[in-house]
Amino acid sequence: MFDSRHIRTFHTVVRAGSYSAAARELGYTQPAVTQQMKALERDAGVALFARAGRGLRLTEAGETLARHTEGILAGLTAARQQLTALGRLRAGRVRVCAFPSANATLVPSAMAQLLAEHPGIRVELLEAEPPESLHRLLRGECDIALAFGYPGTATEVPDGLEEIPLMEDLLTVLLPVGHPLGRRHAVRLADLAEERWIAGCPRCRANLLHICAEEGFTPDVVFTTDDNLAVQSLVAAGVGIALMPALVLSFMCHRKVTGRGVEPHRRRKVCAYVLREHRALPATTVVLDSLRTAAAARVGC
Structure with a gap:
C-alpha cells in the first residue's frame, strides 16, 4: 500500500x-x-x-x-x-450543473416547486455544456448534472454515473424572416443543402454534420458559437441558418427569425445524471423528482 x-x-x-x-x-x-x-x-x-x-x-x-x-x-x-x-447532500444542499437552455427553462420550474414543497433544500446552480458537466460530476464539483445527447452520435455514460431520462427536445430550423422556405409549415433538411449554416457547441455541431450526412450533403458551416442569442442574431442578419432546440426557442426568439419544423423530425435527449452511490439520498431524490415534473410539464406545452 x-x-x-x-x-x-x-x-x-x-x-x-x-x-x-x-x-x-x-x-x-x-x-x-x-x-x-x-x-x-x-x-x-x-x-x-x-x-x-x-x-x-x-x-x-x-x-x-x-x-x-x-x-x-x-x-x-x-x-x-x-x-x-x-456530506453536503446529507445536509440537504445540492449543486445542480446544467447546460444554458436547461438552466433557463427546466431548472427555474423545478426550483419553484422545491421552494414550495421542500423549503429546507438548498440548491446551488452551475452551468456547463456536456460532456464537461459530466466531468464536473465525476470530480465531485456538482451533485446532479443535466446534459443532452443526440441519436446516432456517441454519448457514452461514464462509469459510476446513473442516467435519468427527462424529456426529448424537438429541433427546429431557424430562418431569417422573409426566407422563401419560411412559408412552409415544415422544411426537409435536404432542401437546405445549399444554405450557409451557423453551428452551436461541439456536440450540436457534431449532430448537425451527422444528420446532414444522412440526408446526403455536407453543410457549409460559416460560423460556430455556443451563444444562443448570437446564433439567432446571425440568422436574423441573413448570415446563415441554424438548428435550434425547442427549449431555447421557448424563452428566446428573435423577432427577425422564423422557426420551422424539420422533416424528418429530429430530437435531442435531455437527461439528469448522478453518482450511482448518491442516487437514493433524500436530497438527490427530491431535486430529481422536481426536475422530472418540470420536464413533463415542458413536454406537454
Missing part, C-alpha cells in the same frame, strides 16, 4: 527533475524528500531512481509508476471531493 503523500512527492520530483527542486516547490527540506522517496521504494520493493551524473533518472519501475501517478492523484482528489459532496 502506497502512502498518498509519498506519491504526491514522487510526482513533484519527477516533474521538477530533482530532490532539491521538489523540496523547494513543496516547502520541504531535501532530506525529507529523500526519506520519503526511500520509503516509497521500500513499499514498491524496487528502485525508482538511479543516479545519472549529478542528477537523477527514473528506472524502468520508476517510469512505470510515473505513468500512473497523475491518475492516482486525480482519483484521490475526486474521491475526496465526492465524499465532501456526500
Whole structure:
C-alpha cells in the first residue's frame, strides 16, 4: 500500500527533475524528500531512481509508476471531493450543473416547486455544456448534472454515473424572416443543402454534420458559437441558418427569425445524471423528482 503523500512527492520530483527542486516547490527540506522517496521504494520493493551524473533518472519501475501517478492523484482528489459532496447532500444542499437552455427553462420550474414543497433544500446552480458537466460530476464539483445527447452520435455514460431520462427536445430550423422556405409549415433538411449554416457547441455541431450526412450533403458551416442569442442574431442578419432546440426557442426568439419544423423530425435527449452511490439520498431524490415534473410539464406545452 502506497502512502498518498509519498506519491504526491514522487510526482513533484519527477516533474521538477530533482530532490532539491521538489523540496523547494513543496516547502520541504531535501532530506525529507529523500526519506520519503526511500520509503516509497521500500513499499514498491524496487528502485525508482538511479543516479545519472549529478542528477537523477527514473528506472524502468520508476517510469512505470510515473505513468500512473497523475491518475492516482486525480482519483484521490475526486474521491475526496465526492465524499465532501456526500456530506453536503446529507445536509440537504445540492449543486445542480446544467447546460444554458436547461438552466433557463427546466431548472427555474423545478426550483419553484422545491421552494414550495421542500423549503429546507438548498440548491446551488452551475452551468456547463456536456460532456464537461459530466466531468464536473465525476470530480465531485456538482451533485446532479443535466446534459443532452443526440441519436446516432456517441454519448457514452461514464462509469459510476446513473442516467435519468427527462424529456426529448424537438429541433427546429431557424430562418431569417422573409426566407422563401419560411412559408412552409415544415422544411426537409435536404432542401437546405445549399444554405450557409451557423453551428452551436461541439456536440450540436457534431449532430448537425451527422444528420446532414444522412440526408446526403455536407453543410457549409460559416460560423460556430455556443451563444444562443448570437446564433439567432446571425440568422436574423441573413448570415446563415441554424438548428435550434425547442427549449431555447421557448424563452428566446428573435423577432427577425422564423422557426420551422424539420422533416424528418429530429430530437435531442435531455437527461439528469448522478453518482450511482448518491442516487437514493433524500436530497438527490427530491431535486430529481422536481426536475422530472418540470420536464413533463415542458413536454406537454
